[in-house]
Amino acid sequence: MALTRERIVDATVELLQRHGAGAFSLRRLGVHLGSDPTAIYRHFKDKDDLLRAVGDRIHGQILVGLPSNDSWQAIVTEICIRLRASHLAQPEMAALIRSGPPLHRNEFELTEALFAQLGRSELPPPDQAMAYHALIELTVGSAALDTEVATMDAKQRTATYDDWRAAYQRLDPAEFPHTALVGEHMYRNSADERFVVALSALLYGFSRTMPDIGDKTRAH
């Protein structure tokens, strides 16, 4: 029953999952662990340090059972889908990771896995790095924008998207003519499906020579 890093991380994951991210505090964690809240400071520097450890545990599960005999685009897509799902499942942790790369073991392995796939493309290394940054930004952004809605049940979620779409469709077509034409197509399909479409466009865009940008002097 002794307090260990492991037991604290376990309890944190459980609390974050069971109640929302907003309902997590060190005081609640103390109650859940049956010990004084401040005992946690014996094992972690502060709350951020604890959440970073939670993040590393979750990043560690992303590469488990990843398909390997697929196109690089398909594998990159799968990794990003899983990374996005992790961020949706742990919004507190996600907010922390947004403030800087954790630079921990599992994050390095995730990066290596992405570069392994981007290395199979025809992109030269500088463009692989650019694509890597763009993939992370899109994935993290998609998760951040979807966090609030993702915690709802399917019925609520559909209702929310319907409400938002309706708000755009309710606009005066004289003042908002373009929104009037496109409004009905906003927030369609699931956010997961929209994400895969965006990801495909991004990968497609990077896997061609890009006009107007990039290093025009490159070898091929």
Add this chain to the structure above:
Amino acid sequence: MALTRERIVDATVELLQRHGAGAFSLRRLGVHLGSDPTAIYRHFKDKDDLLRAVGDRIHGQILVGLPSNDSWQAIVTEICIRLRASHLAQPEMAALIRSGPPLHRNEFELTEALFAQLGRSELPPPDQAMAYHALIELTVGSAALDTEVATMDAKQRTATYDDWRAAYQRLDPAEFPHTALVGEHMYRNSADERFVVALSALLYGFSRTMPDIGDKTRAH
């Protein structure tokens, strides 16, 4: 000297800009306004309501003086650059907007401006909506990931990127062979430049018929 919504929003913008986002509280705002912190509740429902109003004011400045005789890609890029800059300048507000579209006047005008440009592309309306969502996700994600670094001065910022790059380059090449090849190109250029590259790739990806995804039965 009477308290008005306008005066409160002004003071909030000033406080957020002068000190960081983390240093903002209703109590501090009260001191700055020379009135009791709880007087704000007479004009705004709660803190989120106030930040939403701040967000709307800032969104309202994005379209001012936008070039109009340019390609749709160039104008979309300019809008996204400005939206990203707004999020970087007001991280508290940005965090709130991530939780759902504000559905306020200025946000509708921003959406209309983006659809006006996407309408000049050859994309059919459903794809315009998809592109819109993807653009927002990339823009918001890029801003979120860059917020921490953006508040630093140029020197600190470069040092931070150098540190991060070094962490990846320090990895054992036997265990992380692909990172070894690409590591030196990570976090190069400014985050703004990396964002423009990502945006171009995304727009380029959307402006072609996408393989494997999308409605294959479309007219053209």
Add this chain to the structure above:
DNA sequence: ACCTGAACACCGTTCAAGT
């Protein structure tokens, strides 16, 4: 009509004291 100020129910974190 508008603002004040006490109060409520919380936070993360520190540190001397206990076992």
Add this chain to the structure above:
DNA sequence: ACCTGAACACCGTTCAAGT
């Protein structure tokens, strides 16, 4: 060596009381 518990310096928000 490890944990406790009081204390510090904060939060957002409510509401009866003041002017």
